[in-house]
Amino acid sequence: MRPLVVVGDAMLDVDLEGTAERLCPEAPVPVVDVERQWRRAGGAGLAAVLAARSTSEVVLVAALGEDAPGRALTGLLGREVEVVPLPLRGGTVCKTRVRSGGQTLLRLDSGDGVATAVPLDARVESVLRSAGAVLVADYGRGVARHPGMRRLLSELAPGVPIVWDPHPRGPNPVDGVRLATPNEAEARHFAPGYTDAAELAKILRGEWAAAGVAVTAGSGGAVLADGQNCSTVPVSRAARSSRGFPGDTCGAGDRFAAAAAAALLDGASTPEAVSAAVDAAARFVVAGGASALSTCDTETSGSRACPDRSGSAFELAARVRDRGGRLVATGGCFDLLHPGHISLLRQARALGDALVVCLNSDDSVRRLKGPARPIVPERDRARLLTELSSVDAVTVFDEDSPVAVLDRLRPDVWVKGGDYTDADLPESEVVHRHGGEIVLIPMVSGYSTSRLVAAAHAGA
Known part of the structure; x- marks a missing residue:
């Protein structure tokens, strides 16, 4: 083209x-x-x-x-x-x-x-x-x-x-x-x-x-x-x-x-x-x-907008709520991080004061994507995500959907990428029940883990 x-x-x-x-x-x-x-x-x-x-x-x-x-x-x-x-x-x-x-x-x-x-x-x-x-x-x-x-x-x-x-x-x-x-x-x-x-x-x-x-x-x-x-x-x-x-x-x-x-x-x-x-x-x-497209040059230590990353995602959520902040969450497999993931996470983080990623476990990924996935084990996927400046905490779940973990997190904003509508998401009910809202962010075109895997196999 x-x-x-x-x-x-x-x-x-x-x-x-x-x-x-x-x-x-x-x-x-x-x-x-x-x-x-x-x-x-x-x-x-x-x-x-x-x-x-x-x-x-x-x-x-x-x-x-x-x-x-x-x-x-x-x-x-x-x-x-x-x-x-x-x-x-x-x-x-x-x-x-x-x-x-x-x-x-x-x-x-x-x-x-x-x-x-x-x-x-x-x-x-x-x-x-x-x-x-x-x-x-x-x-x-x-x-x-x-x-x-x-x-x-x-x-x-x-x-x-x-x-x-x-x-x-x-x-x-x-x-x-x-x-x-x-x-x-x-x-x-x-x-x-x-x-x-x-x-x-x-x-x-x-x-x-x-x-x-x-x-x-x-x-x-x-x-x-x-x-x-x-x-x-x-x-x-x-x-x-x-x-x-x-x-x-x-x-x-x-x-x-x-x-x-x-x-x-x-x-x-x-x-x-x-x-x-x-x-x-x-x-x-x-x-x-x-x-959401900006790069952070400086951060003042102790800023309320930059929560302490220590402790669990649920402890972070409690601290953000105690400070009157806005908790954002998103979820997915994040198997082989690519520019589409980075863009989504950066835009999600800009919507509030802290971002928690709800990560599909290895068993959950296998049920969703097939026996050959994930490429990267959950421990390493979680570690890679927490190294990103846009991610404040990661929590892993075993179910096919993050409904149970969202019931505990109670985020103010739940972010999804792709061409969904609110009605398509099984987690909509639990997010809305806790007073949260759903934001849909289109993914960067041309990038997907499945496409990367297929390209790797084709070049092998």
Whole structure:
């Protein structure tokens, strides 16, 4: 398959997370005692990382700086996607949120970097011409305005699906994009005088000469103007079943655009791509938003958000409840850890103050997967999981389902990966009975233990 190429303005996002239990004596503002610092790729960088959750090969073309934030950003991106840099003039843009209790109290923006207008080099042109689909993640920092980039995208548009996520400080999309994805506020900026989402979608489709325009409306889904039709694309019932509590909406627009581009790359129609994108964005918000993709740089010892790992999972659960924290649990065989597992565990941990993994015992795995499994014994699987920074404790169970262990743990959140619905899970009743909620997180496509085992046998 040809790659999904993401083009746009990358930046560094930082979350300073702590507790706010008193006011500053000089002014009526909260004092935040910082406990942890998280970093992640932002802007087009976040869009590329999210696209990598939906398709196997992603290339990011973005302007990157040589300063300390730029080097940090390049390092974060290099773990997830192939990066083709453009020159940046000025300092790397860094957006820092100060957060407490799941709420953003303040955002600090720094950096004046913009993409330069020097001619595109041969590598950039080659990457774009090899694309199976293109996502333009415009953050108003010059990449989408680059004359050479616009000429090349205009040339590609008739034959390559292009998704354009616009920005109020950026230019209009080039003519002929397959789908433009403004949110309601952005759409009103580009079409002043209109407020109805359907009208906005139709007006912008004409002004931009786009095949389709989807105006996103948060929990209301999206309104798609496609051809002569204009329709509302709601969040599906399966995705709504996991929307049990308010989530962090940071990055939801990037998740929508990335999922739409990946669906078009796979051959979906525009309505099918928008429907997939609506559900992907809804699940993303519930799973913790962009925060779930962050890397923890620092932790303050004794932080309430980082429980003591000593003792059993049930002792940990009691300590978290005593402190008024939020206990998250997930479960599975975790036989041969792979990137899909790591992504699930990282997103699950971001939903609360501690994560317990309920691990199928060897006997349980054999009954579920057959006599040749597990590959890795339960003791070693448990040890590998506890070495991960996202996992606070592991408990092993012998039954075919974790119902009994969940009855003891009583988690606030139970996380499952894959295309389940709440009704499909035998553990739903016990989780809900104890006042917990269920969050469904799609697994990273292309990874499964069974596939790894089959590939190993094929290569033997």
